[in-house]
Amino acid sequence: MTKPGNVARTVMLDGLQELIDALLGRGYTVFGPTVVDGVIDYRPITSVTQLPQGWGDVQDNASYRLRRRDDDAVFAFACGAQSAKPVLFPADELLWRARLGGAEPEIERAVDDKPAPPYAFLGLRSCDLAAIGIHDRVLSSRQFGDTHYALRREDTLIVAVTCTDPAGTCFCVSMDTGPVPRSGFDLAVTELYADGPHRFVVEAGTPRGEELLDQVASTAASDEDLVAAERVGAEAAARMGRVLDGTNLKDLLYDNTESPVWDDVASRCLRCTNCTLVCPTCFCTSITDASDLTGTTAERHRVWDSCFSEEYSYIHGGAVRESGRSRYRQWMTHKLAAWHDQFGSSGCVGCGRCITWCPAAIDITAEVAELRRLAEQRQRPQEARP
Amino acid sequence: MTTDQTSAVQMTNDHKVGAQRKPTLAVWKFASCDGCQLTLLNCEDELLSIAGAVDIAYFPEATRAVAEGPYDVSLVEGSITTPHDAERIREVRAMSGTLVTIGACATAGGIQALRNLTDVYEFRSIVYAHPEYVQTLDRSTPIAAHVDVDLELRGCPIDKGQLLETLAALLAGRKPRIPTYSVCVECKKRNNVCVAVAHGTPCLGPVTQAGCGALCPSFSRGCYGCFGPQDSANLPAMTDRLRAQGMREPEVVRLYRTFNTGAEAFRAESARVATHPAAAHPAASTQTTRGSAEEAPA
Numbered sequence: 265m266t267k268p269g270n271v272a273r274t275v276m277l278d279g280l281q282e283l284i285d286a287l288l289g290r291g292y293t294v295f296g297p298t299v300v301d302g303v304i305d306y307r308p309i310t311s312v313t314q315l316p317q318g319w320g321d322v323q324d325n326a327s328y329r330l331r332r333r334d335d336d337a338v339f340a341f342a343c344g345a346q347s348a349k350p351v352l353f354p355a356d357e358l359l360w361r362a363r364l365g366g367a368e369p370e371i372e373r374a375v376d377d378k379p380a381p382p383y384a385f386l387g388l389r390s391c392d393l394a395a396i397g398i399h400d401r402v403l404s405s406r407q408f409g410d411t412h413y414a415l416r417r418e419d420t421l422i423v424a425v426t427c428t429d430p431a432g433t434c435f436c437v438s439m440d441t442g443p444v445p446r447s448g449f450d451l452a453v454t455e456l457y458a459d460g461p462h463r464f465v466v467e468a469g470t471p472r473g474e475e476l477l478d479q480v481a482s483t484a485a486s487d488e489d490l491v492a493a494e495r496v497g498a499e500a501a502a503r504m505g506r507v508l509d510g511t512n513l514k515d516l517l518y519d520n521t522e523s524p525v526w527d528d529v530a531s532r533c534l535r536c537t538n539c540t541l542v543c544p545t546c547f548c549t550s551i552t553d554a555s556d557l558t559g560t561t562a563e564r565h566r567v568w569d570s571c572f573s574e575e576y577s578y579i580h581g582g583a584v585r586e587s588g589r590s591r592y593r594q595w596m597t598h599k600l601a602a603w604h605d606q607f608g609s610s611g612c613v614g615c616g617r618c619i620t621w622c623p624a625a626i627d628i629t630a631e632v633a634e635l636r637r638l639a640e641q642r643q644r645p646q647e648a649r650p
Numbered sequence: 651m652t653t654d655q656t657s658a659v660q661m662t663n664d665h666k667v668g669a670q671r672k673p674t675l676a677v678w679k680f681a682s683c684d685g686c687q688l689t690l691l692n693c694e695d696e697l698l699s700i701a702g703a704v705d706i707a708y709f710p711e712a713t714r715a716v717a718e719g720p721y722d723v724s725l726v727e728g729s730i731t732t733p734h735d736a737e738r739i740r741e742v743r744a745m746s747g748t749l750v751t752i753g754a755c756a757t758a759g760g761i762q763a764l765r766n767l768t769d770v771y772e773f774r775s776i777v778y779a780h781p782e783y784v785q786t787l788d789r790s791t792p793i794a795a796h797v798d799v800d801l802e803l804r805g806c807p808i809d810k811g812q813l814l815e816t817l818a819a820l821l822a823g824r825k826p827r828i829p830t831y832s833v834c835v836e837c838k839k840r841n842n843v844c845v846a847v848a849h850g851t852p853c854l855g856p857v858t859q860a861g862c863g864a865l866c867p868s869f870s871r872g873c874y875g876c877f878g879p880q881d882s883a884n885l886p887a888m889t890d891r892l893r894a895q896g897m898r899e900p901e902v903v904r905l906y907r908t909f910n911t912g913a914e915a916f917r918a919e920s921a922r923v924a925t926h927p928a929a930a931h932p933a934a935s936t937q938t939t940r941g942s943a944e945e946a947p948a
């Protein structure tokens with residue numbers, strides 16, 4: 265994050281409160297990490313005391329547990345239970361409402377009442393930043409953009425943090441998205457808690473971030489702080505819980521649509537959709553219409569959907585993806601192969617949420633490794649022949 | 651015999667809002683606890699709208715006034731457990747336009763379908779002084795095992811929102827939005843923390859059909875499956891996960907044998923676990939619970 269020449273500042277915990285106050289003062293709703301119901305997740309906050317100070321997380325297949333840390337770190341956890349997706353791309357979005365009063369129905373478009381307070385995120389991870397970048401491409405920059413997303417996104421301010429303690433399910437290094445935020449933020453923070461006073465090295469990424477930083481008591485970051493910030497990022501990169509080997513990944517998936525791996529994973533998959541709903545890049549939705557009992561009000565909503573549900577692929581005559589096998593294959597092939605053709609990048613940012621929150625303990629990195637192993641096994645005897 | 655829920659279920663055109671005659675609604679009870687009918691009575695805020703939109707022509711739980719059939723819509727609560735009821739449901743079907751079954755009893759046989767696993771005649775002789783006066787069938791069966799059903803509302807009890815949605819849809823002549831995916835979808839939409847992953851609490855949400863709004867996980871409890879199996883439930887995989895969470899076979903069997911013990915997916919899996927407690931699940935259960943269409947690659 266802190267390249268030489270950048271104007272980085274060092275801020276104390278009080279300064280973080282000043283930052284929150286400055287954001288609130290400008291009318292932002294500030295989403296920050298906080299402990300809810302046994303996990304760390306983003307919720308509206310107003311005070312640094314709501315940050316998960318002294319809490320870390322332990323994440324593995326189908327398991328998330330909080331753990332007490334032996335320091336006062338506020339950002340020393342891996343990615344939260346959800347990303348920015350539920351805020352920027354809500355699960356249920358009202359598109360328009362029609363009321364039948366007189367002869368003609370009145371149409372109210374939801375975008376006309378623009379979301380009043382703009383959103384600010386404090387403590388977003390670089391994997392989630394990368395996911396927002398993907399959503400920007402997928403949802404805003406196509407011919408028919410998503411107006412609701414674009415409007416909400418336009419005003420959103422992001423204070424990112426460097427991950428200093430990645431979880432067992434993290435693999436952002438494999439996907440080249442982390443653990444150090446590189447772009448897409450207004451401010452980027454690296455927390456230093458191991459030696460010296462508890463402090464934060466903050467760098468601005470945009471003019472409005474710079475202007476905000478001016479409102480906060482800070483000192484110019486010393487060379488030692490810059491080196492320390494660099495070091496915690498590099499150390500985190502060396503402690504990834506998972507690896508996803510990306511070599512020829514697209515071809516691997518396209519060439520193995522009939523691999524026995526799909527049957528094996530289908531026998532374990534519950535078709536519950538959790539993986540897609542926690543994935544920060546999955547964007548599938550369906551449109552539902554509703555009318556009330558009196559028949560005078562009708563609403564159109566856009567709601568989250570998932571390629572793991574049967575109705576998702578329903579066309580006249582039945583569901584196209586009837587089996588669990590074809591649904592898992594769709595998910596993985598879309599994320600890791602077809603996404604490149606569609607949007608010019610991988611659809612996976614390596615946050616590991618689909619691994620942690622899959623109640624069946626299915627691990628996308630392990631399934632890719634198995635797909636590769638079986639494919640190579642099949643190939644080897646052929647290559648050996650003259 | 652349930653007709654495809656995806657085909658449009660609706661009233662005939664002249665029964666829609668605006669026509670001279672209000673559509674008539676009847677509510678019937680078979681073997682059940684009345685909880686689902688109470689859900690209708692609990693729609694306090696909406697009762698006036700309902701009364702304004704439909705003629706409640708037959709609803710003994712709520713009113714003594716009875717209007718003669720036929721009825722445009724019949725809501726049927728309860729399962730079939732006696733020869734008399736098996737006859738009566740045919741009469742109800744014959745005088746109903748759209749027939750909607752409500753609740754776990756009507757859609758899967760209810761908790762009383764536990765009798766299907768035992769000898770009910772033996773019970774009868776133990777419980778009653780004069781068992782010869784008690785006419786009962788040896789099995790508790792859902793309404794769809796006897797007559798054509800147009801739409802099923804799951805749950806023990808049903809969800810008020812789903813009931814209102816169904817009535818609103820029938821009035822408007824549109825398809826009701828009754829999703830058949832898992833409870834997990836609603837859980838994530840509510841931004842709940844997953845109790846299975848974060849607390850280690852066993853949860854049947856992944857194999858259970860949505861509709862309740864993920865009620866139990868919203869109160870940090872595991873789902874116990876009162877809405878019955880979702881359209882693509884993979885029960886053997888669920889059993890593996892419950893075992894991994896430390897549940898033993900008898901507990902797993904008990905979990906599947908509650909309000910939806912008679913639902914085919916739960917029935918089959920509980921029987922499998924009960925007979926082969928330690929057996930690993932059959933490989934690659936790729937088939938889902940509904941009829942199949944063409945299989946296409948991703």
Ligand code: SF4
Binds near residue numbers: 545614618628
């Ligand atoms: S596929 Fe999994 S690891 Fe990749 S971005 Fe989605 S949730 Fe994260």
Ligand code: SF4
Binds near residue numbers: 545598599
């Ligand atoms: S993986 Fe599935 S849910 Fe996610 S974006 Fe692709 S098709 Fe949609």
Ligand code: SF4
Binds near residue numbers: 532540621623
């Ligand atoms: S992979 Fe896991 S989270 Fe995804 S649908 Fe299957 S069981 Fe659910």
Ligand code: SF4
Binds near residue numbers: 536855
């Ligand atoms: S709490 Fe239960 S219903 Fe909710 S996501 Fe977890 S497994 Fe699914």
Ligand code: SF4
Binds near residue numbers: 806833863873878
């Ligand atoms: S969470 Fe499960 S048990 Fe609870 S109300 Fe919903 S379907 Fe029934």
